[in-house]
Amino acid sequence: MVAIIRRNAKTLRHILDDVRPDVVVTDSDYNFLPVRSRKIPLVALNNADVMRHSYFGFKDRPASIRAQFFCVEMLDYWFHRVVPDLVLSPTLQANIPQSGKNIFRTGPIVRQGYEPSQVHRPPKRAAVMLSGSVFGTPVNFNRSDYPVSIDVIGREEPRNWLPRADISFHGKLKDTYPLLKAADIVVINGGFSAVSEMFWMRKPMVVIPVARHAEQWINARTIVELGLGMIATESNYEEILIEAIERVEQFDAGYRRIKKNDAGAAQAATTIMNIAKADRH
Numbered sequence: 001m002v003a004i005i006r007r008n009a010k011t012l013r014h015i016l017d018d019v020r021p022d023v024v025v026t027d028s029d030y031n032f033l034p035v036r037s038r039k040i041p042l043v044a045l046n047n048a049d050v051m052r053h054s055y056f057g058f059k060d061r062p063a064s065i066r067a068q069f070f071c072v073e074m075l076d077y078w079f080h081r082v083v084p085d086l087v088l089s090p091t092l093q094a095n096i097p098q099s100g101k102n103i104f105r106t107g108p109i110v111r112q113g114y115e116p117s118q119v120h121r122p123p124k125r126a127a128v129m130l131s132g133s134v135f136g137t138p139v140n141f142n143r144s145d146y147p148v149s150i151d152v153i154g155r156e157e158p159r160n161w162l163p164r165a166d167i168s169f170h171g172k173l174k175d176t177y178p179l180l181k182a183a184d185i186v187v188i189n190g191g192f193s194a195v196s197e198m199f200w201m202r203k204p205m206v207v208i209p210v211a212r213h214a215e216q217w218i219n220a221r222t223i224v225e226l227g228l229g230m231i232a233t234e235s236n237y238e239e240i241l242i243e244a245i246e247r248v249e250q251f252d253a254g255y256r257r258i259k260k261n262d263a264g265a266a267q268a269a270t271t272i273m274n275i276a277k278a279d280r281h
Helices: 002-019 033-037 048-057 063-082 177-182 192-200 214-225 237-246 248-257 264-280
Strands: 024-026 042-045 086-090 103-106 125-129 149-153 167-169 185-189 205-208 229-231
Touching: 002 033, 042 264, 048 063, 048 086, 048 214, 063 214, 086 264, 103 264, 125 177, 149 177, 185 192, 185 237, 192 205, 192 214, 205 214, 205 237, 214 229, 229 237, 237 248
Parallel strands: 024 042, 042 086, 086 103, 125 149, 125 185, 149 167, 185 205, 205 229
Antiparallel strands: none
16 A cells, blocks of 8 residues: 555656646545645545534444544544645535634535436335445345335346346446436435435435445434435345335425525535635735
8 A cells, every 4th residue: 555655646746747736626535745745735525524523413323333433534534634725525414513724614516417306206216326336235126015116226137137117227327317317216325425416406315324334324314314314224225215205205394494505516616716716826
């Protein structure tokens, strides 16, 4: 890993000297010395401060996430309190206090076009979009009584799968938006990007946090706190999906209670450009 860091630092030095940027924006990248030595403003996209606030705020946090929180999230938090000139920290909860002078709170940052869409009540379609990494949740369907049709995004049909009219596997897609737009409820892992986009699209959620992962559990728990969905596990998400479908009107009411957050992407872009312009002068 030390060799990789050195190699990346060398590459970064060449890029900085060639491009000569007015500002550098990173996403939880710790190779900051080449930027610092050239006195270039450093902006980080990171919400470890939100994770810290929420971890201690949720009293029902499981012991299984403690090690990952203190060994990863807290180190990430302190790094971003000290090193970057500014931290863009997106959150779903606008009332979370800022915990440092270099923290700039934004609304959720989502891809362009991911806006609320018309949904059916009662629900007719569900989208299952789980991480394809080695930590991703296995996709298994054992029930035969789903009241909705299901689109599985990012996964191929399992081996020995018997085709069903109510479940479609779409594999990896470059553009997932049409299926997500058509969904009346979604099943996702607890990564902040996926949760943010479904929040912005106002989709009721079943969130399956990766086991022992503090950030994923906190994101899932936040959705429950806001009244927008339910937490599930690898072993019970089929049952939780059925329950969530029955409770979908409660989650719709949860969205109606929330004043729509500011568009984090626009806030972040404006802030970054202001820093770049200031550096030119």
